[in-house]
Structures are given as C-alpha cells and as structure tokens.
Amino acid sequence: MQSYIVVLALTCLFSSIYAASVKTQECGRVDEAQLKNGELITQPNEHPWIAKIEDDEGRLLCSAVLIDARHALTGAHCAHSPSVEIKNLILGDWNLGDETVNTNAEATQKVPIKKITVHPGYKLGEAQNDLAIIELKHEVVSTDFVQPICLPSAEDLKGDKASGDLALAGFARIGRHDPLGTRRIKVPFESLSSQECHEQFKQFPTELICGFAARSPLSGSALVEAVGNPKKFHLIGIAVVGFYSSEKRDLQGYISIPLQLDWIQKNISE
Template sequence: MPLVFHCNRNLTIVKMWASTLPIILASLTLTIQGASVGQECGKFNEKQFKNNKTIAEPNEHPWVGRILGTNREGKDHLTCAGILIDARHVLTAAHCVSNGDVNDISAVVFGDSDSASRNLVSTITIHPDYSAAKRQNDLAIIELTKDIEFTDLAQPICLPSTEKPKSETPDSDLIVAGPEGVSYRRGDPDYKRTDGRIKVAFKRIDSSECNKLQERFPVELICSQDDRGALLALSGSALAEASGNPRKFYLVGIVTAGFGSPEKQYTGYLNVRSYLDWILRQTSSLS
C-alpha cells in the first residue's frame, strides 16, 4: 500500500523570542481576522451544506481554487487545489509546487470556468521544514500578483483560532471540498473524472490507526477513511469546519496524502491549526 499524493502530475521535490511570540501571534491573528470580516470569510449556506450532493454548486465553497500548470502543448491542465485565505494568498500542499518556480503555474482559477477569475502568481513560499521523503510539513503559500476582486465565486475561507478546541469536532460539521483527485476507480473503463468541484463527507479515523496500516503515514496528519472507489479530493483541497454563530467555514486541514487497501481508501490532511503561526507570519511579511 504505497503512500501517494492526490495530485495530477509529479513535480520536482524541491525566532521568535518565547516571551513575545504569543503577543505577536495574537496581534497577527486579530489583524487577519479583522481583514477577514470585511472580506466575509467562510461563506456558509446551510441548505447547500445539508443537500447531500457530491458536486458543489457554482457559488459553493468560493475559496476553492484550481492551480493550473501548462502541458507540453502549451495548454492548461489541473495540478492541485489551492485555498484562498485572503485577497492575495492561497494555501496548498508543498508537493504541488515543490520546486518553488512560479513559471510552473499558469494561473490560480476561482469559479468553474478556466476563464473565470484567472490569477497570476508572484511568489511561492514553501515551509522550511518540508520533507517529501517523510511527508511532513507539506504546506506552501502562493502569493498572487494582485488582490482578488471578491465575487460570489471568489471569497476567502476563515482561518481557525490558534486555541486548541476543547473537544473533537463532530464529523457532521466537517466537509472535504475541492476538485476530484486520483481515484482507485480509474481502472474502470467507464470511469470519467468529475469536471466540477466535489464535496465529500468526512469520516474520521485515528491517525495512529492509519500509521499502523501504512507506516509512512505521519501520525500528525488528520486521517479519514472511505470505501474504495469513493470520490477523493485532489491534493491541496480543504477540510473545512462549519462552526460559530452565525456559522462560517474554517480551514482546519489540507489534503496532502493518501493510500488504499483492498476494501478502503484513506486520506491524510495537514492540520492547519498547527501551522497558524508560520502562515500568519508569512502572509503578514509578504503583504
């Protein structure tokens, strides 16, 4: 059972003082959250959330973007998902952009049409401790060349609080959203990849159990399971939590890896909350 990335192509794998860190992070968090309020982060629609459909509606999850590369014929092709966290920054898995070359990305697109909200890339920042071999710290930040104009099809998701939740979020309050990724159904001659963005119910399994099944699976990842052949989200897709009053979507995980067994398939999500300090420092300094 090899550990795989849910990605459409292989890319080349490319101090703060303890006493002041909480104050700095609190300030950064307030700044980001303040900006997010004006940007109406985490747009949530109860009817869409509970409609049990697997294909997202055009205005559903407007923070899900598609990272496009260019093939040998010079045409766009989908490589990974990217998640909009403010007007200028997109989070994705580091293995999607691991050589750090902005020329590998033709655009980050929001909306279901390739011509809708095409955004060019200015810089790519890969987590300094990213290890492709160990599948650790698989996180990168894409900075766009200019601020996105927010529409019904392009809006940021909220970042979670830096505080660790007192209890585990129920699976029913979580959703996986993004383009369809690598599926074990591709051996079926009648299989056709879904063109639209998908949404998949989250079914939690303890990460230690996933590690027992696949020793290369990092225990620090969030893990979910589903029946073999079920829809899988592409690398960089979001694990989003619906919470608060009024309810909003918060980005709690990013799809980074997966593996299969004869009966089940398993997906690993980088825990965004564990990287908030780095995300906030990077997006503040890049802005």
C-alpha cells in the same frame, strides 16, 4: 444623441449588475440550504475559496484554497516540481473551464502568482509539513464565486483526531470515464485517529489528520468545518497524501491547519 443615451444606459445597467456581484471581503460564507442538500457536486457559488493550479497546457495539477484576498494554501509538492512552473491561480472555475456553463465565463478569475513560500520543514517525497503559501500579484475581486475561507483557531483541533462535522471540498482525482471528475465536489469526511492510520500504514505521519471520504481528493483540496453562530466555514486541513489501508479503504492524509497557524500567519502578514 439618442444612441449615446442608449449606450450610457446600458453601461450603467452592466455596471450595476457587476457591482451587485462584488461582495465585501469576508470569509467562510455558509448557505444553510447548500450545507444540507446532500449533493456531491457543488453549486457554482458553493465553496468559492477552492482554486485550481494548472500547467501551461491547462491540465489540472492540484487544488488550492484561498485564505484572504492575496494568499492561498496548497501542498508543497504541488508547488515544488522542477518540471512545472506555476504561473497563475484560477478561481471561480466550477466546471474546469467549460464555457457552456454561463456562470463560468463570468465567475472565473485568473490571477498571476507573485511568490510561493514552501514550508521550511518540508522534504521532497515526505508528507510532513507538505504545505506552501501562494502569494498573488494582486488581490482577487470578492464575488459570489470567489471568496476566502476562514482560518481556524489553534483550539479547533485537539488530540490526534479531527472532530466535528467535516467535509472534503475541492476537486477529485479523475479516473477514466469519470463523469464527476471535472466538477468541484463536497463529500462528508469520516475522521480516524492518526495513530490508527499509522498502525495500518507505517509511513503515515501521526502529525497528519487521517480519515476517508467517498471520493479521493486532488492534492491541495480542503478539509472544512462549518462552525459558530452564524455558521462560517473554517479550513481544518489540506489534502496531501492517500494510501490503501489493510482494511481495503482509501485513507487520506491532510496537513493540520490549526497546527500550522503560527507559520501561516507569520508569512501572510509580512
């Protein structure tokens, strides 16, 4: 009887700890201390909408961005490869499966994918409309480590240049001997007019958001902005292309989420 009471007490304790980590579904949570700390590597619970797309051998292919409990966005080229079938979305994995980081084992959710909807205007090898919606088989559990980002309004991007205090959040392209390439990053983003980028690289579509950051993002990474009072993170763009400019800068192109809002909302509401 005494051992039963001990087991019951431990069960209640673990249940209460889990319940405390589960959050009411909300979007775009901002921690002001994290926002202003100037770090390149995120904390494990920072930018909790960033997901990973892996192949069957666990190699990281692309990032994705959770926009509600059942849907994420990524580049269409990430989901369009005939040689790789994407089966799961991995969320909460801050350090690429390194289980020596205790929070990873507790935080990570691997969710089966139900359907991928590629933008009807996408053409293989082109950056225009390079966007896909991932629908999950079941809802993610909202915790400190897994939460959706807010979608923007159509007014959040005016003209051909993104404005505001923007940041790249996701995973970087991994170079050789790169000590930072395995961890989720956040980097300030400096925007340029898309026309200026088109003049430097004629193949750059003027519909894309253009600019540069100190790190080159993996496709599907997020361009984000913290706005409002209280502040919430809004998704402004999805990384899809990069090129080396005539000014010897690594410029980046992002699908504009405000311009794609109608298509996104139509497809996630069906």
